[in-house]
Amino acid sequence: VPAIISRFVPDENVIFFPNSTPPERMVFEIDDEYLDFEEEHLAALEERIAENSHSAEIDELFDRANKLRFLQGNHYKYDKTVENMVEHVDFVKQRMTCELNEEATEILHKGLFYTHGRDRNFRPICILRAAVLTTGKINYEEAMNAYFFVAAYTIKNLLVPGKAENWDSIIDLNNLAVSRLPLKFTIQFVKLMQAHLKCRSRCFILLNVTMA
Structure with a gap:
């Protein structure tokens, strides 16, 4: 990673996809809270995750940033997002490794x-x-x-x-x-x-x- 990136400060058109409605986030790893509607959707998603039998595996693999990634990618549909997360847990084990034959x-x-x-x-x-x-x-x-x-x-x-x-x-x-x-x-x-x-x-x- 080039050292100059440490001095790079992304602007709004890097953090969010330009002119997207609602705002479509591209940068998720932030120290501050997310936008109000994102926080509301995340809270609702956490409730659905807690009800799922794979909740421990999901919470182990997904931090808040990745939960929001999958939530946004599934158009804020909670059940579909949880289903996608469960599939992703197995997918990571099978394919997203840093090993090659x-x-x-x-x-x-x-x-x-x-x-x-x-x-x-x-x-x-x-x-x-x-x-x-x-x-x-x-x-x-x-x-x-x-x-x-x-x-x-x-x-x-x-x-x-x-x-x-x-x-x-x-x-x-x-x-x-x-x-x-x-x-x-x-x-x-x-x-x-x-x-x-x-x-x-x-x-x-x-x-x-x-x-x-």
């Missing part, structure tokens, strides 16, 4: 997923080279494991609480044979990202899109 490591060496540089607000830039999925034999299950390894590593080592808590995603479509893109894998991959990386990807940028 040989096959997933080889996929990363091919350049399918990697992180390079930061934007002007010090958010890491995560790149997906989709064409790698269509070259040679790829174990799609291990490809997902490789991606979530990169995500877990980025969260643990590259994000800065209170300053840069999400990343920019670039999807490079150069040399992509769209007809060979695995549809089932792509749908499952997007669903898992939406379910388990709440409020982590600030935007998606497509590069080298071909004209139909």
Whole structure:
């Protein structure tokens, strides 16, 4: 992490997504209280968590910031948020580890997923080279494991609480044979990202899109 980040003070357009109504938070790790409506929703969520048989596991994994992340990501629907949290507890154990087997490591060496540089607000830039999925034999299950390894590593080592808590995603479509893109894998991959990386990807940028 560059030392200059310690002097970086995020402005309102970094803390909240610009012009969002209600305010859509992007920075959650703060010392102060959240906005009034966020605190009200958090209090209601805590009651639902306490009623759940997995409450101890949820409280062990989720601090207030991550509870609010999942709450916002589930549009402040309490039951859906708790269900998502229970699923996430198991998901973290299975996929979001900082360990890779040989096959997933080889996929990363091919350049399918990697992180390079930061934007002007010090958010890491995560790149997906989709064409790698269509070259040679790829174990799609291990490809997902490789991606979530990169995500877990980025969260643990590259994000800065209170300053840069999400990343920019670039999807490079150069040399992509769209007809060979695995549809089932792509749908499952997007669903898992939406379910388990709440409020982590600030935007998606497509590069080298071909004209139909």
